Amino acid sequence: TALPEKCWEVTGSALQIVAEGDGKALALTGTASVQNVKLPQNVTAGDSFAKQQAWEISFTLPENLNSDAELELLSCNSNGGIKITDGKLYYCAAGDYRLLEGVALPAGKYTLKRELDLRAADGFTSDYAVFDSNGKLLGEVKAVPMTSFKLPVTSIGIACANVSGKVLVSDYKLY
Numbered sequence: 001t002a003l004p005e006k007c008w009e010v011t012g013s014a015l016q017i018v019a020e021g022d023g024k025a026l027a028l029t030g031t032a033s034v035q036n037v038k039l040p041q042n043v044t045a046g047d048s049f050a051k052q053q054a055w056e057i058s059f060t061l062p063e064n065l066n067s068d069a070e071l072e073l074l075s076c077n078s079n080g081g082i083k084i085t086d087g088k089l090y091y092c093a094a095g096d097y098r099l100l101e102g103v104a105l106p107a108g109k110y111t112l113k114r115e116l117d118l119r120a121a122d123g124f125t126s127d128y129a130v131f132d133s134n135g136k137l138l139g140e141v142k143a144v145p146m147t148s149f150k151l152p153v154t155s156i157g158i159a160c161a162n163v164s165g166k167v168l169v170s171d172y173k174l175y
Helices: none
Strands: 008-011 016-020 023-036 052-061 070-076 082-085 088-093 096-104 108-117 125-132 137-145 156-174
Touching: 016 156, 052 070, 070 108, 088 125, 088 137, 096 125, 096 137
Parallel strands: none
Antiparallel strands: 008 023, 016 023, 023 156, 052 108, 052 156, 070 082, 070 156, 082 088, 088 096, 108 125, 125 137
16 A cells, blocks of 8 residues: 555655564664555545544563653544553653553564544544454543544554664554
8 A cells, every 4th residue: 555656655765674473574774754644534424524534553661662762653643642651651642742652562563552532623533443453442432533634534653763673563454
């Protein structure tokens, strides 16, 4: 899905595709970002922009991930998404990041799910959830307010900063 011209905006040169199990994954190293800018605005339900969406991505944290490494996954336009740093997970609430209490992320594979409700004229919300490699729910928050923006969604982002090892991301899904 990265091949169509102008589908993705990539910043940073440390990104590479690597083998992971039976498939492939995007390896995040250093400081880089990937913004999906073509597909989000074309997500439709019938003839109009889909106002209820779910986004998922899987990621693998390595054993040697440095403590000042920072990941941001499933950001929406300029609204932020989920931030991971020093083994802790934070979610964006109206522009501010808040700690998801009780969730620790040691090395391993995880899946993030973000559900957006873009129906209300007085404010959009997101639900966030994180699962372990076996599909067990580790933590979630619901109906988190988002900073308002004009539809459609114009970008969904994946970014990293200060990553000295390789963080693998795969299984990116929008529905």
